[in-house]
Amino acid sequence: MSAPPADGYRSGFACLVGRPNVGKSTLLNALVGEKVAITSAKPQTTRRAIRGVLRRELPDGTPAELVLVDTPGVHRPRTLLGERLNDLVRDSLAEVDVVALCLPADGAVGPGDRRLAEQVADAVGGRSRPRVVVAVTRTDLGRGDDVPERLLQAQRLAAEVGLDVADFVPTSGTRGDGVSALADVLVGHLPEGPPLFPEDQVHDVPVDVLVAELVREAALDGVRDELPHSLAVVTEEIVPREDRDPDRPLTDVLVHVFVERDSQKAIVIGRGGSRLKEVGTRARRGIEGVLGTRVHLDLRVKVAKDWQRDPKQLRRLGF
Numbered sequence: 001m002s003a004p005p006a007d008g009y010r011s012g013f014a015c016l017v018g019r020p021n022v023g024k025s026t027l028l029n030a031l032v033g034e035k036v037a038i039t040s041a042k043p044q045t046t047r048r049a050i051r052g053v054l055r056r057e058l059p060d061g062t063p064a065e066l067v068l069v070d071t072p073g074v075h076r077p078r079t080l081l082g083e084r085l086n087d088l089v090r091d092s093l094a095e096v097d098v099v100a101l102c103l104p105a106d107g108a109v110g111p112g113d114r115r116l117a118e119q120v121a122d123a124v125g126g127r128s129r130p131r132v133v134v135a136v137t138r139t140d141l142g143r144g145d146d147v148p149e150r151l152l153q154a155q156r157l158a159a160e161v162g163l164d165v166a167d168f169v170p171t172s173g174t175r176g177d178g179v180s181a182l183a184d185v186l187v188g189h190l191p192e193g194p195p196l197f198p199e200d201q202v203h204d205v206p207v208d209v210l211v212a213e214l215v216r217e218a219a220l221d222g223v224r225d226e227l228p229h230s231l232a233v234v235t236e237e238i239v240p241r242e243d244r245d246p247d248r249p250l251t252d253v254l255v256h257v258f259v260e261r262d263s264q265k266a267i268v269i270g271r272g273g274s275r276l277k278e279v280g281t282r283a284r285r286g287i288e289g290v291l292g293t294r295v296h297l298d299l300r301v302k303v304a305k306d307w308q309r310d311p312k313q314l315r316r317l318g319f
């Protein structure tokens with residue numbers, strides 16, 4: 001391996017785009033090597049553009065830093081929240097050096113993928129950047145010839161919408177297959193540039209957001225229909241408990257869980273508070289990992305009527 005040039009450093013941004021639930025957040029976590037984005041079996045889990053950092057050397061030894069942006073799944077918007085999420089994706093596309101278009105191995109390429117590919121082609125607009133990579137995701141769920149079939153479909157789709165795709169990489173975020181190959185490919189497209197994040201930082205998610213997201217992830221498990229979309233979570237307080245033995249610190253965390261209707265509040269709380277208790281227990285483990293202390297978690301469920309359609313409430317909930 002040859003020595004890198006003294007000032008040689010590559011840096012830039014990449015975003016993962018794809019329909020809801022294709023495994024973008026799972027892939028982001030696998031690439032970064034740390035859980036920075038929550039995942040769930042419910043479509044449209046991701047609501048914020050989360051940035052995780054991947055540091056790697058190019059084959060010639062040049063150090064590179066890739067900031068990965070996980071964006072919400074693109075879908076036909078039905079609510080104001082849906083529109084805001086799609087805008088977020090459009091903005092991300094305009095700002096990155098590399099786009100990884102994610103297509104799941106376990107589902108045919110459909111109209112949603114085509115719309116998205118067209119949107120990416122639009123964002124590139126004949127320029128040399130962003131470079132486009134296709135990641136076929138969830139390969140472990142593919143059967144028979146699904147993976148080669150999906151690669152072919154992706155090639156065809158790219159040709160049809162006039163998208164110049166530099167690489168096609170099959171991956172499984174949960175198994176880790178192809179993740180390193182994808183990392184190499186993404187980093188390989190970075191331009192020269194300065195370091196972007198402090199060396200010890202691997203993501204830019206504020207602690208209060210991370211805490212709220214862990215609660216939302218736990219609350220999403222086992223709820224159905226429109227309730228996943230109606231959940232919004234806000235961290236109100238993170239306060240170290242006073243007068244504790246310094247060897248056994250405890251943090252008090254107050255989190256508000258918002259739903260849109262009273263009937264949903266009853267579901268989230270469960271009989272005698274049983275469901276909320278489970279959610280709290282599960283979320284607390286993750287939060288203790290983030291804060292590095294034991295945690296007393298206080299979860300309160302509140303109704304914010306039809307917040308997904310109300311600009312004022314959306315603002316209050318951070319969208």
Ligand SMILES: Nc1nc2c(ncn2[C@@H]2O[C@H](COP(=O)(O)OP(=O)(O)OP(=O)(O)O)[C@@H](O)[C@H]2O)c(=O)[nH]1
Nearest residue numbers: 021022023024025026039040044045046073173174
């Ligand atoms: N078996 C398998 N499951 C996966 C893989 N990647 C993701 N999943 C599962 O697929 C579901 C969706 O994954 P996410 O990573 O949340 O998908 P997403 O594209 O970020 O979803 P949105 O936030 O809705 O856009 C979750 O239940 C994941 O556990 C994979 O490689 N293999």
